[in-house]
Amino acid sequence: MQISTPLTDEVIAGLHAGDAVSITGTLYVARDAAHKRLVDALEAGRPLPFDLRGQIIYYMGPSPAPPGRPIGSAGPTTSYRMDPYTPALLRAGLKGMIGKGNRSPDVRDAIVRYRAIYFASVGGAAALIARSVREAEVIAYPELGPEAVQRLEVVDLPVIVINDVYGGDAYEAGKAAYRRERTA
Amino acid sequence: MREIQARDVTETVARLCQEACIDLGEDVVQALERALREEVSPVGRAALEQILENARVARAERMPLCQDTGLTVVFVELGQEARVVGGALPEAIAEGVRKGYTEGYLRKSVVSQPYSARINTRDNTPPVIHYDVVPGDRLRLTVVPKGGGSENMSALRMLVPADGRQGVVDLVVSCVDAAGANPCPPIIVGVGIGGTVEKATLLAKRALLRPVGQPSPNAEDAALEAELLSRINDLGIGPGGLGGRCTALAVHVETFPCHIASLPVAVNIQCHSARHKEAVL
The missing domain is CATH 3.30.360 (Dihydrodipicolinate Reductase; domain 2)
Known part of the structure; x- marks a missing residue:
């Protein structure tokens, strides 16, 4: 399935855990240190460096761009570290997240409550994923180095829906389908 | 001198x-190719194909x-x-x-x-x-x-002698189960048993340097590795954590004598991007 950003409620309602999706459009890159700053700003009533509403945050810290390329390797980082900050960002209008790995119960509840979506890309497939990135620009917190907030333009970024608005969880379903219980 | x-x-x-950071070891590539042949989960196979394609792209384009x-x-x-x-x-x-x-x-x-x-x-x-x-x-x-993502899923536990072999098995399997999709499976699991707090942890890290899937030369340790790998691959986590039978490519166990009161066990998790290179001067 092909989707583009920003995300609408209609598009999100059509996505189900386990769907393979290809994303084209603008993404915002933020990880640990940037999340802390974004939520500190929200709590202090200060403006954010970009308008969150309808947008997707990609949990990622790229390697430096070699000459002639927009970005270095660009795979997802583990999402649970952003869990303490995520409900506040969803409340503020964020609609999508791309990362890898399991989310907390609080985040999964917030995804349902705020009609949002959590995607994963394949962790460690970073050189391959970089081919989908056409432009990258640091837009905030440059002093954080690889943790700065960036705006990306991507074409056909391959992801899988993990947590949907219906409470579905592709990791749990996948694990349950292939798990063999030991009786001994 | x-x-x-x-x-x-x-x-x-x-x-x-x-x-x-750029050239994935041939032992890792071969282990991933074997996993691709054996994996029964379609979504797991797709993840393995992406991981192998990524290694080819990294090598050809000199990208990490x-x-x-x-x-x-x-x-x-x-x-x-x-x-x-x-x-x-x-x-x-x-x-x-x-x-x-x-x-x-x-x-x-x-x-x-x-x-x-x-x-x-x-x-x-x-x-x-x-x-x-x-x-x-x-x-x-x-x-x-x-990498930080797999390192974060590692563990150290000071078991007691009464916990024995079963205690080791339960600790390693529960550590991998709890890690789920987070450490970028299929993983390699380094297990250090014995010594002291720091010795067990160093054994676990050194275990990751062994060629992937090469069994321990000690028969009892090799049997423990085989049992751990089988149990881990029954967890269902699979490549990318999306469900499947290949959660780990290998389990490597290293041991050292320990104190009469202790049974230290360290689990060091390595993602599929299992990177190490050596040189002799």
Whole structure:
């Protein structure tokens, strides 16, 4: 399935855990240190460096761009570290997240409550994923180095829906389908 | 006394950092190809295909396999009949990391003041260096860029003697189960059993340097490795954590004698981007 950003409620309602999706459009890159700053700003009533509403945050810290390329390797980082900050960002209008790995119960509840979506890309497939990135620009917190907030333009970024608005969880379903219980 | 130039150490470390981050070892590639042949889950096979394609792209385009090019762990084996001249060995290694990560466009992923300011050191230093003195007149350098996502899923537990073999099995399997999709499966699991707190942990890390899937030369440890691998691959986590039968490519166990009161067990998780390169000077 092909989707583009920003995300609408209609598009999100059509996505189900386990769907393979290809994303084209603008993404915002933020990880640990940037999340802390974004939520500190929200709590202090200060403006954010970009308008969150309808947008997707990609949990990622790229390697430096070699000459002639927009970005270095660009795979997802583990999402649970952003869990303490995520409900506040969803409340503020964020609609999508791309990362890898399991989310907390609080985040999964917030995804349902705020009609949002959590995607994963394949962790460690970073050189391959970089081919989908056409432009990258640091837009905030440059002093954080690889943790700065960036705006990306991507074409056909391959992801899988993990947590949907219906409470579905592709990791749990996948694990349950292939798990063999030991009786001994 | 054979003399080894510090600048040669620096150049070698710089080269190893780049090769490790870009060229996936042939043992890892073969283990992934075997996993692809054996995996029954379609979504798991798709993830393995992406991982193998990524390794080809990284090699062809000289791009890092993973954007997380790690905290640089360096194992040093210095022959007792060799000495380093023209500079201090620790600084020569750190300079190699600085040069390798800067010239190779590798990500600088190290922060100082870990529990407070967390300021990026901008050159991926300092490395974590482990030294051993060995017979001979050579210097062996093994560079291991260790990613944070899999390192975070690792564990150390001080079991008691009564826990025995079953305690070890339960700890390792529950650690991998709890990690789920987080550490980028299929993983390699390093298990260090015995010694002390730091010895067990170092054994677990060293276990990750063994060629993937090469069994322990000790038959009892090899049997434990086989049982752990089977149990881990029954968890269902699968490649990418999306469901499947290949959650781990291998389990490597290393042991050491321990105190009559203790049974230390360390589990060091390695993602499929299992990077290490070595050179002998």
